[in-house]
Amino acid sequence: MKLIAAMSGGVDSAVAAARAVEAGHDVIGVHLALAANPQKYRSGARGCCTIEDSHDARRAADVIGIPFYIWDMAEEFHDGVVEDFLAEYAAGRTPNPCLRCNEKIKFAAVLDRARSMGFDGVVTGHYARTQISESGKTLHRAVDHSKDQSYVLSVLTIEQIAGAIFPLGVTTKVDIRKEAEARGLAVAQKPDSHDICFVPSGDNAGWLRDRLGSETGPIVDQDGKKIGEHKGAYTYTIGQRKGLGLTVPTADGSPRFVLKIEPVTNTVVVGAREELAITTMKGERPVWCGPKVTDKEQEGFVQIRAHGAALACTYYFDGQLLVAKLAEPLFGLATGQAMVIYDGDRVVGSATICQTQ
C-alpha cells in the first residue's frame, strides 16, 4: 500500500513508520505542524510540537530511508482542537483534546488529504490494534494495556479505521524502545510526551485562566449557600477535593467535593462524596467503530478516561443517546468526557457524556 506515516518526532511514530516500510509498504513520512509559530503553544519540550521535534522526525525518516515532509495543519488544529477545548471548558465540560485531534486532524484532514493524493492510508504510532472481521476492520486495545490508546481513537468511524494502520499495537513500549535502539533511531530513549501538547507549562488551569479570564464567582453548597469564592469555574473538575480553599467546615468535618460546575451563573457547587455517585451515564453524538449498537441492552465495559479502568456495564442506544448502566457506582464523572464502550478488547463505539445520574 501507499501510506503516509504521521511522525511526531517521538519514538513510537518512528518505529511505526519503520515497521510499515519493512512490511513492504511505500511510505512517506509527514510531520504535522500544529502551530504556525511553534513557540505559540509551548515553551518547554512537550514531545511533539517543537522545532526540535520536527528535526527528530526528519532525522528518523532519513534513517529509515523515506521521504519526509511537514504539513501545515496549524489552522485546522487551532479551529478544531484548541478552540473546541476552550469552548468546552467555558461551557463547564471537560474535553479530551487528543481525541478531537484524532477525530479532526490525524484521521480526517490528514487521511482525506492523503487519499486525495493517491495514498491508501495513514500510519501512526498509536498503541491500538485493528482486526479484519466479518463486519470489516475493527478497532481493539493494544497488547500493552498500560499504553493502550484505543480510548482516544474511539471517535474514528469505520471508514477512518479502514484507512488507519497501527503497527505498534502488538508490542509493549519497552520492546518498542529496544527496537528503536536496534534500528539506530536516535529517539529511542526520548521521553514520552505527556499532558496536553498545546499547554506549554502543563498548567492547565493557568492556561485556561489566561484565555478565558479569571472572573471570580461563588462556591456554594447544595442548598445554594455561599461558602467560598473561586477564580474561574472552568478550572475545577467534577470530583475535585483539593484546592477549593473553603474555610467553612461541614457539620461533621467530612470533606467536600466539586459536584457541579454551572458556567452560566459562574458557580461551583460542592457537597459530600456520596452525592458524586452515579450509576448511569448518557452520551450524545455517538460514533460506531463497528456494528451499530441497538436498543437491546448488552453487557460490556465502559471507559471514561484515557487510561482509566474498564467498568462493567450494560449498554444500549435509545435512538438519540448512548446509555451505559454501571454495575458499581462511580464517583466524580464530568460531562464532556468521552464514554467508550468495549466488548472485551474491541471498541464498540463512543459518545460525549452529556448526562449522568
Place this chain on the structure above:
Amino acid sequence: MPSIYVDHAATTPMSPAAFKAISTQMQVLGNPSSLHTHGRSTRKSVEDAREAIAKQVSCLPSEVIFTASGTEANNIALKGLYWQGRAQGKNVVVISAIEHHAILDPAQWLKDHEGAELITVDVTADGVIDLVALKNVIEQRGSEIAVISVMHANNETGTLQPVSEVVAMAGQIPVHTDAVQSFKKTPLSFSQLGVYAMTLSAHKVGGPLGIGALILKRAVEIPALLHGGGQEREIRSGTLNAPSIVAFAAAAQDEYPSTQVIELRNQFIDRVKELFPDVIINGNNVDRLPGIVNVTFPGTQSDTLLLLLDKANVSASTGSACSAGVHEASHVLLAMGHTQQSAQSSLRFSFGSTSTLEDLNFILSVLPDVIARGRAANIK
C-alpha cells in the same frame, strides 16, 4: 526510473573542472597566510583563483573578498555599509521588497538591533523594482541613506532588476547588489554596474557548497563581522578555504549554455500553458534569467505538489523560505500582487546547464496527474 533535477536555482551539480580542482587542492599542504614554501604554494593557487574570478565579473582581483557563503557576503556588505554610513550620520537602509532572506533578515536585524530605519521599495506586478518609488525615496531622503541593496536577479522568478538605473539614481549613495543568481547566467560586470559591493556564490555555478565572494570596491573600508587573522583586507578574517576557492574559480570559467537553457525554458512555458490554460507564469513579461520558471497552479497547494513531484522522481521547489519546515507564502509573489492563497499555489522550476529535453518531457508527462491530485487534495 529517471531522476529529474529542476532546482538549479537552489544548487547545481559540481562541474568536472571544479571537482578536479577541489580534489587536487585538497591534497596540497599549506596555509595561504604562511610565509614558508608550503604557504606560498597554496597562496599562489588562491591568488590565481582570485584573478580568474575577478576577470569573470570585470573587477580588480583585490576587490574579491572570499566568504563562506553568499549569505555571509550579503551580511558583510549590508551591515558594513550601514555602519560606515551611520558613522557619517546616515541611518536609512533601502532595499527592494523581493530581496532574498539573506538581505531581508540582516536589514530587519539592523532595524531591530541597531536602530536603523528600513525603507522597503515595492515592485511592479512583473516583479521589477518600482524605480519611480525608489527615485522618490532618494529625492526625499537621499542624504540620510547609508546603503541601498537591490538584487541583480530574483531567485524565485528570475526577473532581472535595473541595477544600473538604481546606481545612476543613487549618485553617491553606496549600492550593493546580490548577484548570486545572475553570475554566469547573464552578463555581469562589476565595473560597468558601478555598485559598491556585489555578492557571488560558487555552488550556483557548478562550484562547491560553502564558498562565496563579496566584490567590494577598492578603497572602501567597512567594519568587519569576523575579526581575527586579518585576511581578506581585514574585512573577513579566517583561514582561506583554498580547495573551495580554486574550485570556485574553475567553475566560474565554465561556459554557461544560455541559449540551450532559454530554449528549454521557453518550450516548458509553452507546453505548461497548453496543458493548463489557467496557469500564471510569474515575471514572464520582463527580462529574466535563462533557467527560472515560476508557475502558479490555481487551486493547489505547493507543498502537496512538491511531495507528489518528488514521488514521481522530479525535484522542484517553491523557491521561497520555510518556517520550521512549513512553506510560507512567498514574499516575492505577495509583493507582485498575489494573494496568500495563490502565492501558496506556486512552484519554481529552474533549469540549468545539465538539463535536457528528456527531463522536460518527463516532467510534462507526470505533471497532469500531479496537478489533478494536488487539486483534489487542496484543503485550504
